[in-house]
Amino acid sequence: MxxxxxxxxxxxxxxxxxxxxxxxxxxxxxxxxxxxxxxxxxxxxxxxxxxxxxxxxxxxxxxxxxxxxxxxxxxxxxxxxxxxxxxxxxxxxxxxxxxxxxASGKEPTPFTLSPLEETMDMLLAPGGCPWDRAQDHRSLRTYFLQEVYEVIDAIDKDDMENLKEELGDVLLQIVFHARLAEKEGFFTMQDVVDGINEKMIRRHPFVFEKITVEETKKLLGDWETRKRLEKNRKYLLSGVSKDLPSLLLACIIQRKVGSHGLTEALEDGALSASCAEEIKAAVDGKGAVDKELSVGRFLFALDRVIHAEGVEPELALHRYARYVMDQLRAFEKGLFQRGKSLMDISPEEAQVLWQDFCRKTDTSVLP
The missing domain is CATH 3.30.950.10 (Tetrapyrrole methylase, C-terminal domain)
Known part of the structure; x- marks a missing residue:
C-alpha cells in the first residue's frame, strides 16, 4: 500500500x-x-x-x-x-x-541529575541529616555493595519495577560518593559522567571513527591489550580486585589468562579427565538454562563434599585465586627481567616459559 x-x-x-x-x-x-x-x-x-x-x-x-x-x-x-x-x-x-x-499534553522533562544532587546537598549541609553527614567513602562501601546485589536480584526476578527502584538506589550511592569527593576537592559528578563518556568513545573507535572492517576485527581482538595500555597497567591482572567473590574472581582470572594460553597450565591437572568428560556429557545438547542448572548441580554437590572435609569453599577458592594472582605476578616479573612480557609472546611460548618458571622456583600452581 x-x-x-x-x-x-x-x-x-x-x-x-x-x-x-x-x-x-x-x-x-x-x-x-x-x-x-x-x-x-x-x-x-x-x-x-x-x-x-x-x-x-x-x-x-x-x-x-x-x-x-x-x-x-x-x-x-x-x-x-x-x-x-x-x-x-x-x-x-x-x-x-x-x-x-x-496524549498527556506535554513533552517529557529532559533528563537531569540536578534534583538528586540538590537533595544530596541539603542532606550533607549543616543542619542536614546527621547520618549522611557522618559518612565517608569507606563507611558507604557496604551499602554500595548491598545495593548492587539488590539490582542483580531484581534482574534475576525480571522485576522491572523493582529494577527501576534499585537502579535509583545505586545512582544515589554514585551521587553520594561524587559529592563527597567534590567537597574534598578531588572530582565532581560531571567529571564522572565526562570520564566514562570519553572512555566509551575512546574504546570504540570502530563505532565513532571511520575504519575498515579488518581494522575493526583487530581492535575487537586486542580489547584487553588496549585497556592495559590505556591504563598503563604493567601486569596482566592489574586492576582486578582481590576482594571480588571467589567464583567471580576465578572466572576473571581464567578469562584473562586464557588469551595467553595459560588456562590449562594453571589448572595443573586439578580436574581429572573423567570428571571433565562427565560435566561435558551432562550439558551436551542442552539449552542455556538447563546447562546452568546441570553445572550448578555439580557445584552444589562439590560444596557438600568440601564442607564434609571441614573446609569453607568460599574461603578456599578465594585463597587459591589470590595465590594464583601472586604466582602470575612473580612470573611476569621474571619475564620483564628478560625483556619480555605476556603481550609480546605467543601462547605457546608463554606455556614453555611458565613451566620453566615453575621448575626454577621449585613451585607449581599448588602451594
Whole structure:
C-alpha cells in the first residue's frame, strides 16, 4: 500500500479526515517524535533498536490507557491501549495511528541529575541529616555493595519495577560518593559522567571513527591489550580486585589468562579427565538454562563434599585465586627481567616459559 492508499483507507473507515493535519515518521525519527500535529503515522520501516526507542518515547508522551489504532498489511484494524501497544511492537505491524489530542499534553522533562544532587546537598549541609553527614567513602562501601546485589536480584526476578527502584538506589550511592569527593576537592559528578563518556568513545573507535572492517576485527581482538595500555597497567591482572567473590574472581582470572594460553597450565591437572568428560556429557545438547542448572548441580554437590572435609569453599577458592594472582605476578616479573612480557609472546611460548618458571622456583600452581 502506498501512503496515499493508506490515507484513503483510513478516511474511508472514518479514522482520518482529509482536512486533518498529520505527520509521517519512520524509524529514524523514533527518538524525536513530538506532539506538534494531531495525528502521527508510524510506518513499518522500524528496526528492533528503533522500536525500543519508539516504545520508550511514546510511553512518555501518551497516557497508559490512551487509544491508538494498529493497521496490519492485510488491512486489519485493531484498537489498542498504550500499554498493549508496547507488547505489539515485536509483531511487525504495518503502521500505527496515534491521536495526539489524547496524549498527556506535554513533552517529557529532559533528563537531569540536578534534583538528586540538590537533595544530596541539603542532606550533607549543616543542619542536614546527621547520618549522611557522618559518612565517608569507606563507611558507604557496604551499602554500595548491598545495593548492587539488590539490582542483580531484581534482574534475576525480571522485576522491572523493582529494577527501576534499585537502579535509583545505586545512582544515589554514585551521587553520594561524587559529592563527597567534590567537597574534598578531588572530582565532581560531571567529571564522572565526562570520564566514562570519553572512555566509551575512546574504546570504540570502530563505532565513532571511520575504519575498515579488518581494522575493526583487530581492535575487537586486542580489547584487553588496549585497556592495559590505556591504563598503563604493567601486569596482566592489574586492576582486578582481590576482594571480588571467589567464583567471580576465578572466572576473571581464567578469562584473562586464557588469551595467553595459560588456562590449562594453571589448572595443573586439578580436574581429572573423567570428571571433565562427565560435566561435558551432562550439558551436551542442552539449552542455556538447563546447562546452568546441570553445572550448578555439580557445584552444589562439590560444596557438600568440601564442607564434609571441614573446609569453607568460599574461603578456599578465594585463597587459591589470590595465590594464583601472586604466582602470575612473580612470573611476569621474571619475564620483564628478560625483556619480555605476556603481550609480546605467543601462547605457546608463554606455556614453555611458565613451566620453566615453575621448575626454577621449585613451585607449581599448588602451594
Amino acid at each position: 502506498t501512503i496515499q492508499q493508506i490515507l484513503t483507507f483510513l478516511s474511508a473507515k472514518g479514522l482520518l479526515h482529509e482536512d486533518e493535519a498529520f505527520t509521517i515518521a519512520g524509524g529514524e525519527e523514533a527518538a524525536s517524535i513530538s506532539l506538534t500535529l494531531p495525528h502521527l503515522l508510524i510506518l513499518k520501516d522500524v528496526t528492533e533498536e528503533e522500536k525500543a526507542i519508539l516504545s520508550s518515547r511514546l510511553s512518555m508522551l501518551y497516557e497508559k490507557e490512551s487509544t491508538l489504532i494498529l493497521l496490519s498489511s492485510e488491512g486489519r484494524i485493531r484498537r489498542l491501549t498504550m500499554g498493549e501497544f508496547r507488547h505489539d511492537l515485536g509483531k511487525e505491524p504495518f503502521l500505527f495511528l496515534f491521536d495526539s489530542r489524547k
